[in-house]
Amino acid sequence: MDNPSHIEGVLNSLAYSLFARSGLAGAAAEVGNLVVFDHPDAVDRIAKAPALFRKNFSLISALGFSRFNTNDEEWATRRAITQDRYLAAAKPAHKQGVSEIFSARLAGCETSLAGIQQALFTGAMDVFYRAFGLVAEAPPTAALLDRVRDVLRRLQYFSWVTPTNDERNSAIDDARAIIADFGSQLMADPRAAAEMARFAEKAGDIDGFSPIEEFVMNLFAGVETTVTTVLWVIDRLGANQKVQERIHDEVAGAKAETPFTDCFINETMRYFPPIPFLTREVSNDTILDGRALRAGQLIMLSVVGVHQHPEFWADPRTFDASRKEFIDNSYDRRAFIPFLTGPRMCGGARLGRLEVEQAVRAVVRQFAFARTDDIIRFDYALALRPASGMSVTVSRR
Ligand code: HEM
Numbered sequence: 001m002d003n004p005s006h007i008e009g010v011l012n013s014l015a016y017s018l019f020a021r022s023g024l025a026g027a028a029a030e031v032g033n034l035v036v037f038d039h040p041d042a043v044d045r046i047a048k049a050p051a052l053f054r055k056n057f058s059l060i061s062a063l064g065f066s067r068f069n070t071n072d073e074e075w076a077t078r079r080a081i082t083q084d085r086y087l088a089a090a091k092p093a094h095k096q097g098v099s100e101i102f103s104a105r106l107a108g109c110e111t112s113l114a115g116i117q118q119a120l121f122t123g124a125m126d127v128f129y130r131a132f133g134l135v136a137e138a139p140p141t142a143a144l145l146d147r148v149r150d151v152l153r154r155l156q157y158f159s160w161v162t163p164t165n166d167e168r169n170s171a172i173d174d175a176r177a178i179i180a181d182f183g184s185q186l187m188a189d190p191r192a193a194a195e196m197a198r199f200a201e202k203a204g205d206i207d208g209f210s211p212i213e214e215f216v217m218n219l220f221a222g223v224e225t226t227v228t229t230v231l232w233v234i235d236r237l238g239a240n241q242k243v244q245e246r247i248h249d250e251v252a253g254a255k256a257e258t259p260f261t262d263c264f265i266n267e268t269m270r271y272f273p274p275i276p277f278l279t280r281e282v283s284n285d286t287i288l289d290g291r292a293l294r295a296g297q298l299i300m301l302s303v304v305g306v307h308q309h310p311e312f313w314a315d316p317r318t319f320d321a322s323r324k325e326f327i328d329n330s331y332d333r334r335a336f337i338p339f340l341t342g343p344r345m346c347g348g349a350r351l352g353r354l355e356v357e358q359a360v361r362a363v364v365r366q367f368a369f370a371r372t373d374d375i376i377r378f379d380y381a382l383a384l385r386p387a388s389g390m391s392v393t394v395s396r397r
Helices: 004-021 040-047 060-061 071-090 093-109 113-131 139-159 165-187 192-202 211-239 241-252 258-270 303-307 349-366
Strands: 034-037 279-284 287-289 292-293 298-302 367-371 378-381 383-386 390-397
Touching: 004 303, 034 040, 034 292, 040 258, 040 287, 040 298, 060 211, 060 303, 071 113, 071 287, 071 349, 093 113, 093 165, 113 139, 113 287, 113 349, 113 390, 139 165, 139 211, 139 279, 139 298, 139 303, 139 378, 165 192, 165 211, 192 211, 211 241, 211 258, 211 349, 211 367, 211 383, 211 390, 241 258, 279 303, 279 349, 292 390, 298 303, 349 367
Parallel strands: 034 298
Antiparallel strands: 279 298, 287 292, 367 390, 378 383
8 A cells, every 4th residue: 555645644653653652751662563762871872883783774775875874884985975075064164155045045935834945945955065066956956855755755664564566666666766867967967977976986896886876865864854954943933923033033133142042943853853763773682771682673763752751851742942951051962862973973963953053044034934723743754844734824024
C-alpha cells in the first residue's frame, strides 16, 4: 500500500508516538521492534562509539551512497571531500553574505507561508552551492529536492512496513531517476562539472563512487533541516504575539547580542528537533543502560526524548520562550543534541546554525505572523516539519 496519505499517516504516527513518550521518565522502551534510547548519557555514549553503533544501509541507500550512510574509512574519505567547505562557509566573515541572501530572497517573495517557505529553500540552496563556489539554478533544483523528499518518505516508510516487490522496485527506479536528472543538471554547468571531478579525485579508490550521489545527499541534508528549523520558529512566533514583538525589537535594535532570540531558536530546536530520531546498527553484542544488545540489532536514539528528559530539563513538555537553562547557559550539553554529537554529528552544524540565525532575523524583520489556533501539527519525512496546512497568517511589516 504505497499511497502517499497512508505513508504520511504511518510516519507521522511514529513521530507522534515518540513525542507522546517523551518527558516521562523511563517511558521510552520500544517502538515497533526497536529498542529506544532516550537518556542523554546513553545516547551520548552511543553517538561517541560509531564503530560499535554503526550507520546502517537501509533502503535509503537506493538514493546512493554518501558520507551520510557509510562507515569507517570510506566515511572518513567522503567526509574530507566536503567538510572543509562547510567550515569555511561558516566563518563569521560570511555572516553578512548569508544575511543578504535570505533578506533578498524574502524581500522578493509572495506574502504567504508558501512564499516564505520557497524563499527559505532557495536561500538555503544558494548558501549550500556557494560553499562549493557554485550557483544554484533555483526552480529546477527546488523541484528535484521535492522529488528527493517524496522518495525518501517512501523509502523510510518501507523500512517500517515491508514493501511488495513492485513497490520496492518503483521506489528504487524513482530514486535512480532523480540522481540521473540531478547529474544531467549539474554536468551542464562547467563549474559544477569541475567540482564533481574534484569530488571524484578526492574519493580515490572508493568502489563505485558517484560524486552526484554525494552532492545530492549532502544538499538535501543541509537544506531540508535548515528550512525546517526556521519554519518551526515561524510556527511558534505565530503562537505568541508578545514574544514575537520582543524578538522583533531585539533583532531590529542596534545591539549585536540577541540573547532572547538565541534562546527562542534553541528552545524551538529543543522542542522540535528537525531530526527527531536516528537509528543505528549494533556491530557486536554489548550491554548499554542495563539492556543487552545483539550484533546486527537496530536501535533507535530518540532526540525528542533526550530533549525532554525530565532529569535534565525543568518542565520539559512546556515550550518556554525564555527557558532558564538556555538563558543561563546552564544546560547539560548531552541533553541538547539537535545536530547530534560525536564523530557522526552534523557536518554542517556551524553553517546550519549561522543560516538559521540569519534567516530568522531576516524573517522577523520583514514579516509578522498570527495563528488562529495553537494546535501542533507536523509532517515527518526524514526531517520533522510543521504540516503545510498549518493555520499561520502572514503580513509584511
Ligand atoms: C538546523 C540545521 C541542521 C540540523 C538540525 C542538522 C542535523 C543533523 C543531524 C542530527 C545529523 C546526524 C544524522 C545521523 O546521524 O543520521 C546530521 C548529519 C549531517 N548533516 Fe546536518 N543538520 C543541519 C544542517 C546541515 C547543513 C547546513 C549541512 C551542510 C551544508 C548539513 C550536512 C550534514 C551532513 C553532511 C551530515 C552527515 C555527517 C556525517 O555523518 O558525516 N547539515 N545533521
